[in-house]
Each structure stands twice: as C-alpha cells, then as structure tokens.
Amino acid sequence: MRGEAKWRKKHTKNWRILRLRKKFLSGKLRVGDHIAESSIANELNISRTPVRRAIARLEAEQLVEIKVNRGATVIESSMSLNHFISLLEMVEMLTIQTITKMENKRLPFYDAPFREKLTQLVEYSNKRQDEKYVKALFDYLFEFVRLMQNSYANRWIQVIESDFDLKAQKEIKVLPLLLANETNHELGEILTALTESNYEAAKTKVKDIINKFIVQTFR
Incomplete structure (x- = not known):
C-alpha cells in the first residue's frame, strides 16, 4: 500500500x-x-x-x-533564429575577451588539455555520436572561457548551453554537426595560434567559426 x-x-x-x-x-x-x-x-x-x-x-x-x-x-519556449544568432554573438564576444585577457596579462597557455578535448571532438564527429559531440563542444567552450577567470562569463556559457539544449529546434540543433569538421579544424588552428602567442590570428579564427554558423543558419 x-x-x-x-x-x-x-x-x-x-x-x-x-x-x-x-x-x-x-x-x-x-x-x-x-x-x-x-x-x-x-x-x-x-x-x-x-x-x-x-x-x-x-x-x-x-x-x-x-x-x-x-x-x-x-517566456519564449522555442529558439528563434534571431535568438540563436544572439547566442552565437555572445559566444564570440566571450571567447575573444578570453583571448584578449590572455594577451593583455601575458598569461601562459597550455594547449595539452584542449588538444585532448579536440581529439575527443573529432572522435565523436567521426562516429556520428551527435549528442556526445555537442556536449563535448560546450565543455570545450566552458573550459576555454574559464581561462578568463570570470564567474559571470562562466555562468553565461551555462545559460547558452541550457538555452540550446531546451529551446533549440531540430534545424538549429543539427548545425554543430553539419559544421563539425570545419569547427574541429578551426579549433586546432586557434590552439596553434595561441601557443605561438599570435592572438590576432586566434581572434580571426574565432570570428571565422561564428560567421560559418551564422551563414549556415540561414541556408
């Protein structure tokens, strides 16, 4: 009973x-x-x-x-294209601010942990493990922005991930998968640029990734 x-x-x-x-x-x-x-x-x-x-x-x-x-x-229960673009712009801003702080403070950059995460991303995309890939991509982004040592920025990444997970419709959720190979390549280029202290090149690569997502959004 x-x-x-x-x-x-x-x-x-x-x-x-x-x-x-x-x-x-x-x-x-x-x-x-x-x-x-x-x-x-x-x-x-x-x-x-x-x-x-x-x-x-x-x-x-x-x-x-x-x-x-x-x-x-x-509140809005599904993600509009404009809302998704706003999230992409926020990701770009937070990532570039992280790189800028590294540049201004001359912070040492250890790429090994990110190389390991990138290897995992490539593995997930090759095996078409879609959910694991998206989760690992947000984990990569969160760990990178943590280098800025700003709790507000960390919280924003969590909000963006939650928004994407709960509100993004199918046509939006497939975008990271459609661009997986290009994203993985650009992330590798960013890591190389940062290890060489080529901050401007790293920022340009970040903008390239976001721009590709925006273009793909409206196709």
Whole structure:
C-alpha cells in the first residue's frame, strides 16, 4: 500500500506539470502572459502549493520566469533564429575577451588539455555520436572561457548551453554537426595560434567559426 501511495503521489505531481505544459504548447498561455497560481489551482481543483511546485519545475525547464513579488511569466519556449544568432554573438564576444585577457596579462597557455578535448571532438564527429559531440563542444567552450577567470562569463556559457539544449529546434540543433569538421579544424588552428602567442590570428579564427554558423543558419 505504501508503494502504491508513493506511485500515486509521484504521478499526480507529473500530471499537474503536464497539464500546465499542455497550456504552453496549445497556445493558451503565450509569451508574456502572467500565470496566476490561484486561477490554475481553481481550474485543476487543487491547492496553490502543488501549483507553485509545478511552476518551479517549469522554470527549471525554462518555460517560465519567476520574479520576486511579480510571480511567474511565460517566456519564449522555442529558439528563434534571431535568438540563436544572439547566442552565437555572445559566444564570440566571450571567447575573444578570453583571448584578449590572455594577451593583455601575458598569461601562459597550455594547449595539452584542449588538444585532448579536440581529439575527443573529432572522435565523436567521426562516429556520428551527435549528442556526445555537442556536449563535448560546450565543455570545450566552458573550459576555454574559464581561462578568463570570470564567474559571470562562466555562468553565461551555462545559460547558452541550457538555452540550446531546451529551446533549440531540430534545424538549429543539427548545425554543430553539419559544421563539425570545419569547427574541429578551426579549433586546432586557434590552439596553434595561441601557443605561438599570435592572438590576432586566434581572434580571426574565432570570428571565422561564428560567421560559418551564422551563414549556415540561414541556408
């Protein structure tokens, strides 16, 4: 009996979340709409506490945004092309800022860890292990930007990865895979430039990669 009660509790919670998610997908709740806990609770005939928990779960899935004293608001649940371009531009800015700090501070660059990550990227792309490749690509990017020693920059990379994972549609998610060979080559060129302290060449290569993604986005 205890196991059955636990099962019912778990699936009742999931049911509430599914009901709310269905409202997003059906268009009943649109971007910018405010979510009133009391209205949802009345509609589902439950207390406000489980509604609040369900909304918190949807915030984790980046379907809503919760602000203090303002409640929850529906946010964009799928990634538009313009939003994706903005993320690419953010990646370019953070990467170039990292290189600029290395240049200004004359920080030593040890390419061995990144060569290992690059070898892994090549292996994943050759074996068509798509999910592993994308995950490894973000890991490479995160570790590189960490060289800037800026927690704000690190957080942005995590936000970009989460946005891509949760909101990007199929035609956007395939872009890293379509450009895998070119990306791997350019990353190798960037590592070579940095080991030679050729910072301008490294920045140019970063811009080349981002530009290729932007061009491919609109094909």
